[in-house]
Amino acid sequence: MTAVAVRDDARPTRRSPIVTALRRRETPVAAALVVLVLVTYAANPLFLSAQGVKDLLLNATIMVILAVGQAMVIFTRNVDLSVGSILGLVAFLTGTLFAQVDGIPIPVVFLAGLALGALLGAINGLLVTVAGVPALVITLGTLYVYRGINNAWAGGTQYFAGDRPDAFGALAVDTLLGFPLITLLALVVVIAVGIYLSGTRSGRDLYAIGSDPDAARVFGIPVSRRVMTAFIVNGLLAGLAGVLYAARFNSVGATTGTGMELDVVAAAVVGGVAIFGGSGSVAGAAIGAVLLTTITSALTALRVDKFWQQAVVGILILAAILVDRIAAVRTARKLRLSEARDV
Amino acid sequence: MSTASAPTLQPLLSLRGAAKTFGPVVALADGTVELLPGEIHALVGENGAGKSTLVKILAGLHHPDAGEFLVDGTPVSFRTVADSKAAGISVIYQEPTLFPDLTVAENIFIGRQPRGRLGLINRSAMRRAAERLFDRLGVSIDPDRPAEGLSIADQQLIEIAKAISIDARVLIMDEPTAALSGTEVDRLFGVARALRDNGAGILFISHRFDEIFALTDRITVMRDGRYIRTHDTADATVPQIVREMVGRDIDQLYPKEEAQIGEVVLDVSGLSRTGVFHGIDLQVRAGEIVGLAGLVGAGRTEVARAVFGIDPYDAGSVSVNGARLRGGDPQAAIDAGIGFVPEDRRRQGLVMDLSVGRNLTLTLRHALSRGGLIDRRAERRAVEEWSTRLQVKTGSPEFAVSTLSGGNQQKVVLAKWLATAPRLLIVDEPTRGIDVGTKAEVHRLISDLAGRGIGILMISSELPEVLGMADRVVVMREGRITAQIARADATPERVMHAATADTLEMAE
Amino acid sequence: MSESAPTTAVIAAGVLETEPHGRTGLTRLLLGRPAIMIYALLVTVVVAMVSIPRFASPVTTGFLLLDVIPVLLIAMPMTLVILTGEIDLSVASTAGLTSAVIGVLWQAGLDISLVLLIGLVVGTVAGAVNGALVAFAGLPSLAVTIGTLALFRGLALVVIGDNAVADFPSELTAFFTSKLGATGIPTVMIGVVLVVAFFAVLLHLTPFGRALPAIGFSKEAARFVGIKVAQAKFWLFVGTGSVSALAGIYWTLRYSSARSDNASGLELAVIAAVLLGGVSIFGGRGTIPGVVAGVLLIGVVNYALRLGRVSEVVLIIVTGSLLIASVIAPSIGQYLSTLRHDRRVRRQLPRAAGTGHVRAS
Amino acid sequence: AAGASGGGDGGSGADGEQTITFIPKQLNNPYTDVVLGGGEEGATAAGFADSQVVGPLDASASSQVSFINAETQAGTNVIVIAANDPDAVCPALEEARSGGAKIVAFDSDTNPDCRDLFISQVVAKDVALIQVELIAEQIGGSGEIAILSATANATNQNEWIKYIEEELESNPDYADITLVAKVYGDDDDTKSFQEAQGLLQAHPNLKGIISPTTVGIAATARYLSTSEYKGKVALTGLGLPNEMRPFVKDGTVSEFALWDPAQLGYVAAFAGKALADGDITGAEGDTFEAGDLGEREVGADGTVIVGPPTVFNTDNIDDYDF
């Protein structure tokens, strides 16, 4: 029987890289981000001062990490609404560890936070895969349950920046080549997850699962294991975001991270991640997160009436999905016409 | 006695007395089959005989409730599809299972993409490998396009490419040809024979006897979930196999009745959709069966969809009984008296998760309502009447239609349109994946409808069906009508010529 | 070679006689999901009456119903929307926008009935915006309504800013908390019951309603029987918009306070209740009686725990767990019945299978 | 409000059986916890048989109404509430009153018509003035300032802001100070943090920020201390000493103010007891004994003032633990 031998020689790539880049789903979002930053800069040069850039990057960092994890789950045609609650729990754990355990090394706290995040993600994943029930419902449930646990655990206790070692807080202050350390960390995360998803077999499986879960099962893709992986990685990243939250912000307590879930999903969607799975990229999700966090700063810097800000964010989300849709429709039409010519 | 010609060979796989039940339904009571290396083995049986269930057991997708399963003489128990793959079994399922968002190339190689540096996927190598596969199958599909929006035929071809790209010792094909046209089927057979000559075993399921007798070495017959008998193809005859499948003799396959041909019901003129079809002029009269023939991809389905209002068109007009029909509005088409049995039963013909009853009455939503509210009693009566008239086999009309076998599902589709008392029925591949017994029934039904003055536009890729049933054959090629041939003049040669020739001159 | 050996009685006629057949008719009615939700509701009420002092009183009915009305109202059109496989997350923002608009208009001195009418129109238009984007532009509703969730709440802020308008006519606000005699049932429940009845009839008894599960299961197949999928979805979103406006009006007058942040966060409560009521998030499955029971179940649990002074913390954990349990329970049931089935089959089948005629030869 | 009669039967218990329930704006908030700590202590000292704390996890008026309803039905004698919306809780409180309960508002007032007493931290105007004074001193009497508040609807915040604006307008000492922006952090750490950041970017010449809310001032301090604005932009307002200690020590904040929150709850409990016992009716001029804090007098509009605000700085901050 003839297996198809795979050789590395032969025909050149057909499409030029520039055309391919322009066609990518994340291109319009990236363009919107650039335009937004430039317009704001023109109106208020302070926007791109050293401090301004640092603030922009820092604001985006946590959302980027969350959006990347969320995108991974969404690719598999699932969703995780409990990320805000996971972030809250991990942030509070971080605060507790520093406050209760004298001289605890910072890496240990990071590991503990990642572990808790992964555990909570794994619970979501288990409920979704073993019980075979829709993720939206399950994670809406764990959104409440995790938040409740956080409330029960924290009560009125809050830990403040002063309770944590300076070196920890410095992570969110110090920069390397103008980039805050935690932003660089987020960048590493985006790249690593991006390579995993686009360049490895198991990563591609996630897209296949999201594209058609039944076909994936029939095809023999280990669906449960892959979906589980996506949820665990997402939990892990939410945990990372939780630890970084504690480094960046002042207080962590019962309500930390409340209401973040929809923003995270919005960021992924704005970045061209199809909500029903199967397509999109983590780079897109990351850009979406940067765009959404930047728009708030930009509107403030432009002194847009604060009452208008939320409305503008809403319009932006709608515009992003509309643009995405128009691009998709045009590609489909082009495909139809070009094939007609081939016939 | 008819049996294996090479009894000394160790069978690649043998399944004995396998049983599989779904709740109260016994899908398979005694699944028995044996596949030798270097043979092409046909599995035949009526709709619902349990063929696909047996295939799914072999694939590791279902776990049998009982029975013995040997691979190379050793008992095995597959827990997942991965197990069967590891054992060298490759399966083409009855229904294509592609990932719409992935590219065609990735669909073929998912899970075993060629890897390059750092162990990462090498996309250009993957594309080239896909191109080579397509060359071998003689088809041209862009490996970089997403699988979304491919025609059923293309999907099936990709499934085939996928299956043969694996170095499988056992290839199982569940009705791979149902969606394919003659040339593609020929190429597929060429590939299958080459595989067999290399020592692979192929299990081939089809309802088309010409294919079975042309291709296979042995035939196993199933009925009602049980093994009946295995023949050497050379010694078998069609009537004998059919009798074993059905348990009785069946009547004529194409029971064409002469019908009174009346006024023009459907008048399509100059219909065009850029890039899909051009200048379609077509008429169907009351009581007339018009066969729409052509190769797969000729654009027949597209024309039907446009006529029914599923897709828009750019130019031309559609009239029913002289009244111009608004485009892009299926409800208007239904109101005008058109019924449409689409080609993709699972996705277009039926709402698979809805009950048999609800599917049957979907077309009657308005007819069954009184004062804006559904008349439940009338609804129940309609369900009972139509499932009895078409002899739909189901435990209860409240069961999901997905639990029915393919043939019974097709009957539900037909029933829901017949219940609307249409004046024109468009049937797209009405007997695809339907066993001989049911096929004859469907043909009788269609013929009967024409006899009662309903105009029929029948799209079919099976030439005998077209020639046997149609009063007039319209042939399409590359989006244009290339011939209209009266029943008396219709020969396979003329139709095939019109479907493939380079000139349009032969149009009458 | 002979024909197949005679079949054993067990699997004659392709059907296992000993195996329970699928539920049909009355059994389905009594053991289906909506029925189970109603039993769960009744049991909860009885347990609360026994274990929580003062729960068994008409006062409970009044306060409880007043609390659940906004969720109950919005859950009705939401059920239909989710049934078609879509979702509307912007409902609470629509209610907030309505509230803001009526606050500002009332303060501007317009007649109250005109104010309320305009409020209703605003909600309807908001729903139509969602509907147009989802149905006609073909955008995914989850994404669209996350956008309009921000947009409508933002517009509420634009309209009313940080003001709160409180001086609504006192007869009107009193009406909204008034009770029907000694029953404890709020007077406004009459209107709510009408809305519930409207949606129940629409879904379960009209041709339009029949089309909705078909759309939810398969848009494409629905189109092939002439169902106007886009139109149906559009009108459903208009429905959620206008009912959300009703909820916004109720909210404003019950609390006699029009503010931009009214009803915020209500969307998740509504969706939780609808899903608890047995509506499949993937579309196709769900009933109005089930959803009503789901809404009331959450309402009763909340109220009973509050009355028992159980901490709010426990309350959200209970809500979350209920939601998880409600979707997992059927899976567990399914698993158990599969186990039972396998045992039965294994006991019976070996006799049937593997008996002779292995190969023709 | 006739329907509430069913809940009234517990309303007139004998002395030892009286019950009190505190409904704060939001549970699990550190400031609130201090207030409630004082309240529970006061309730015991005043002789209530039972004291409870119930309340929402989100600071919304509608959830407070549900709690008021449940308390009405439970027949609680005294409800002490910090209203999230002065009007929205009114109908429910009226219903509770007609069932026999006494209503004491504290921290954030309700509409005066639907409570018996309001226990105010301090004279609203005093709070406003002290903040203006502090900021004026810290920025050297001239320049742009901004306010970072809690939610846009918070009753107490808005009252203080109103007085701050009036004072800036009318007092010639502050003629060179311009208030350029008011922003709202919704008493959410993250939001307040980002609002602070936005303020500095939008107003490059900003010299100082007033944040009259504990969450807001802490978040703003955190931002300033991690940015280049540390020490350049002044910050004051109302904060908790425990939360602000590091920022005072590292020089981000020089002085801020607050009253003792525990006293607020403590006085509210005694006021409730006096009302329930019928010793006072909440009329102007009524007096009652507030345990260790001595006698208090009801002022205009049924308002009781607890005490003057304290100003915290490096010198005294270590003396406080709340």
Ligand SMILES: Nc1ncnc2c1ncn2[C@@H]1O[C@H](COP(=O)(O)OP(=O)(O)OP(=O)(O)O)[C@@H](O)[C@H]1O
């Ligand atoms: N998942 C299932 N649940 C319930 N019944 C099923 C299921 N799968 C198959 N069946 C039933 O088992 C029987 C055998 O079905 P199967 O698909 O194997 O038939 P088939 O021989 O492949 O028919 P066809 O030629 O129509 O494809 C049918 O009666 C079918 O209704």
Ligand SMILES: Nc1ncnc2c1ncn2[C@@H]1O[C@H](COP(=O)(O)OP(=O)(O)OP(=O)(O)O)[C@@H](O)[C@H]1O
């Ligand atoms: N050779 C081809 N290769 C790939 N795609 C093709 C080819 N020819 C046509 N198509 C595409 O297939 C579609 C037409 O297929 P369609 O299903 O309408 O044909 P058909 O004549 O109805 O065939 P059938 O009903 O037998 O599948 C068009 O979208 C066209 O772009």
Ligand SMILES: [Mg+2]
């Ligand atoms: Mg089959």
Ligand SMILES: [Mg+2]
């Ligand atoms: Mg076709």
